Amino acid sequence: xxxxxxxxxxxxxxxxxxxxxxxxxxxxxxxxxxxxxxxxxxxxxxxxxxxxxxxxxxxxxxxxxxxxxxxxxxxxxxxxxxxxxxxxxxxxxxxxxxxxxxxxxxxxxxxxxxxxxxxxxxxxxxxxxxxxxxxxxxxxxxxxxxxxxxxxxxxxxxxxxxxxxxxxxxxxxxxxxxxxxxxxxxxxxxxxxxxxxxxxxxxxxxxxx
Ligand SMILES: NC(=O)c1ccc[n+]([C@@H]2O[C@H](COP(=O)([O-])OP(=O)(O)OC[C@H]3O[C@@H](n4cnc5c(N)ncnc54)[C@H](OP(=O)(O)O)[C@@H]3O)[C@@H](O)[C@H]2O)c1
Numbered sequence: 001x002x003x004x005x006x007x008x009x010x011x012x013x014x015x016x017x018x019x020x021x022x023x024x025x026x027x028x029x030x031x032x033x034x035x036x037x038x039x040x041x042x043x044x045x046x047x048x049x050x051x052x053x054x055x056x057x058x059x060x061x062x063x064x065x066x067x068x069x070x071x072x073x074x075x076x077x078x079x080x081x082x083x084x085x086x087x088x089x090x091x092x093x094x095x096x097x098x099x100x101x102x103x104x105x106x107x108x109x110x111x112x113x114x115x116x117x118x119x120x121x122x123x124x125x126x127x128x129x130x131x132x133x134x135x136x137x138x139x140x141x142x143x144x145x146x147x148x149x150x151x152x153x154x155x156x157x158x159x160x161x162x163x164x165x166x167x168x169x170x171x172x173x174x175x176x177x178x179x180x181x182x183x184x185x186x187x188x189x190x191x192x193x194x195x196x197x198x199x200x201x202x203x204x205x206x207x208x209x
Contacts, residue, residue: 011036013066014197015059017048017103018073022169023120026190027072031197038063041073050074050099053106060110068197069107070118071100076134078177084133092134096120097141104149104159114156118196119146121163123209129177139163143205150203158202164189165209184208 012035018024019039031037040046040059048059050073074096077088100119107117124132125139146161153159166174168183192206 012068012197013038013064014068014070015040015063015066015107017041017050017069017071018120020044021072022167022186023164023189024072026186027070027193030187030190030194031070034198035068038066050103051095053098053102056099056102056106060106063110065112066107066110066115067112068116068118069103069111070193070197071103071120072193074100074120074138076138078131078135080131081133089134089137092138096135097138100142101145104145108153108157111155111157114158116158116160116197116202118193119159119161121161121205123163123165123181123207125163126207127181131177146205147203153202158196158200160196160202160204160206162189162192162196163205163207164192182209 014031014035015038016024016028017040019028020041028037038046040048042049049055076092076096079088104117119142121139121142122135124135125143128136143161143163146159149159165184166178166181167186167189169186171183189208192208195206
């Protein structure tokens with residue numbers, strides 16, 4: 001009797017928010033080698049605005065079960081401390097901070113057992129620059145959230161953050177603000193996403209400096 005043909009196991013399904021950006025494109029190249037990557041952003045075919053929780057709910061209602069949720073999006077306002085206002089800080093709180101926290105909270109239920117959530121922070125959490133107080137605040141809050149959420153997530157779910165240095169690919173626009181920083185190739189930051197998604201750790205902040 002002929003041996004029964006074994007069905008190839010499906011690739012793990014990863015939702016990648018911000019797949020079209022500088023970071024997201026590199027994360028996509030890295031993860032697509034071994035995963036089915038489902039791309040979402042405000043202007044992609046599959047739409048989400050992380051600053052709007054209702055939009056995140058609609059996204060999760062469309063995508064079905066996932067093995068990983070990865071975020072490579074998140075906006076904050078850059079400006080001199082003297083000019084910052086409550087409203088300007090609220091931009092980053094609503095978008096990069098609560099946008100990613102809501103992705104984690106609302107995404108829990110669509111993740112398979114042992115699934116993972118990977119959020120994006122950045123070097124400004126630890127190494128501030130002029131005009132970056134909102135970014136520093138939001139990145140620090142996200143890193144504390146990840147450490148805390150990791151100890152309570154059920155069903156073996158994991159959560160980590162990636163905190164990269166400025167990307168060499170972003171230096172044409174960012175160089176005046178990041179003098180003396182050793183810019184990294186964005187592909188190095190993408191590897192940290194692979195460590196988070198494909199590794200076993202939780203509650204980690206992967207610093208890629
Ligand atoms: N660039 C750097 O050197 C650097 C270094 C360290 C950390 N980071 C962090 O990495 C993240 C990505 O940076 P990047 O330079 O790759 O940005 P980017 O090139 O501007 O890309 C941003 C991506 O996120 C999507 N996006 C933006 N706002 C969104 C929202 N509200 N909801 C859903 N999707 C949204 C964009 O697509 P749509 O416009 O279609 O929505 C795009 O795909 C940011 O949080 C940034 O702080 C960047």
